[in-house]
Amino acid sequence: xxxxxxxxxxxxxxxxxxxxxxxxxxxxxxxxxxxxxxxxxxxxxxxxxxxxxxxxxxxxxxxxxxxxxxxxxxxxxxxxxxxxxxxxxxxxxxxxxxxxxxxxxxxxxxxxxxxxxxxxxxxxxxxxxxxxxxxxxxxxxxxxxxxxxxxxxxxxxxxxxxxxxxxxxxxxxxxxxxxxxxxxxxxxxxxxxxxxxxxxxxxxxxxxxxxxxxxxxxxxxxxxxxxxxxxxxxxxxxxxxxxxxxxxxxxxxxxxxxxxxxxxxxxxxxxxxxxxxxxxxxxxxxxxxxxxxxxxxxxxxxxxxxxxxxxxxxxxxxxx
Ligand code: GLU
Numbered sequence: 252x253x254x255x256x257x258x259x260x261x262x263x264x265x266x267x268x269x270x271x272x273x274x275x276x277x278x279x280x281x282x283x284x285x286x287x288x289x290x291x292x293x294x295x296x297x298x299x300x301x302x303x304x305x306x307x308x309x310x311x312x313x314x315x316x317x318x319x320x321x322x323x324x325x326x327x328x329x330x331x332x333x334x335x336x337x338x339x340x341x342x343x344x345x346x347x348x349x350x351x352x353x354x355x356x357x358x359x360x361x362x363x364x365x366x367x368x369x370x371x372x373x374x375x376x377x378x379x380x381x382x383x384x385x386x387x388x389x390x391x392x393x394x395x396x397x398x399x400x401x402x403x404x405x406x407x408x409x410x411x412x413x414x415x416x417x418x419x420x421x422x423x424x425x426x427x428x429x430x431x432x433x434x435x436x437x438x439x440x441x442x443x444x445x446x447x448x449x450x451x452x453x454x455x456x457x458x459x460x461x462x463x464x465x466x467x468x469x470x471x472x473x474x475x476x477x478x479x480x481x482x483x484x485x486x487x488x489x490x491x492x493x494x495x496x497x498x499x500x501x502x503x504x505x506x507x508x509x510x511x512x513x514x515x516x517x518x519x520x521x522x523x524x525x526x527x528x529x530x531x532x533x534x535x536x537x538x539x540x541x542x543x544x545x546x547x548x549x550x551x552x553x554x555x556x557x558x559x560x561x562x563x564x565x566x567x568x569x570x571x
Pocket of ligand 1: 261262263295446459460464
């Protein structure tokens with residue numbers, strides 16, 4: 252088995268790159284470059300209604316403007332492409348066929364409303380209520396009321412994430428989310444499946460991304476194991492919040508790279524402020540401006556703090 256470092260940045264082209272994504276891209280790039288490894292950019296464009304025309308090109312242009320480069324990606328190609336999820340349907344179909352053959356997935360035609368009605372205390376999370384397993388034991392010959400989705404069978408027990416930054420995180424996926432959807436009723440692969448199939452196919456050794464995805468990681472570990480793959484290491488970065496504690500991604504303005512650039516911030520200033528916010532450099536060093544490669548070496552990545560959130564203070568870049 253190859254132990255070469257392969258990192259990735261996997262944006263969804265649903266708008267302009269914001270500070271949180273830029274921080275994730277910067278650290279993922281630094282980790283790959285410091286390890287002398289390969290850095291992959293993959294475009295996660297399966298959720299069609301949320302796609303924004305031109306966003307992919309603008310996000311890639313923002314990454315280049317910041318001073319980041321990549322070895323494999325949609326514009327460059329590479330041995331484990333294609334690098335847009337919309338072009339990888341065959342890989343997801345093969346994964347579904349494999350899971351079906353081994354009885355690890357089953358069809359389910361429950362609607363969201365039916366599931367919510369069955370569960371007395373709906374889970375308030377983004378994924379909706381825990382699925383109570385209604386279709387788990389259905390006969391395969393049953394008639395379906397509508398096109399079914401495919402759910403992954405989850406056994407009870409705790410799944411452990413040994414996160415490089417946040418430490419040990421445990422989740423009983425069965426108790427929290429239940430059997431989860433891997434192929435949606437409209438035949439589109441769910442994020443959880445697509446990300447795992449792609450990380451395996453692209454031989455990603457370390458996933459560096461925002462802490463908002465930590466909750467999905469146990470599901471992804473279960474899928475990676477089921478697909479007989481190796482589980483990558485994980486490093487979840489703090490979520491970047493505005494100075495007043497609101498989510499940057501949900502704010503009206505001033506949080507995208509394009510807006511900051513238009514306001515006159517230079518790339519070294521922005522990289523310096525991001526690095527200071529994450530604790531990689533001091534506020535003074537950050538203020539002086541930095542190019543991404545200047546963050547390499549000197550054990551700077553070891554200074555990354557394991558925190559769930561940091562706050563962006565324009566002009567200062569001070570981590571709370
Ligand atoms: N495409 C996801 C996003 O933009 C990130 C997926 C991942 O890093 O695993 O939020």
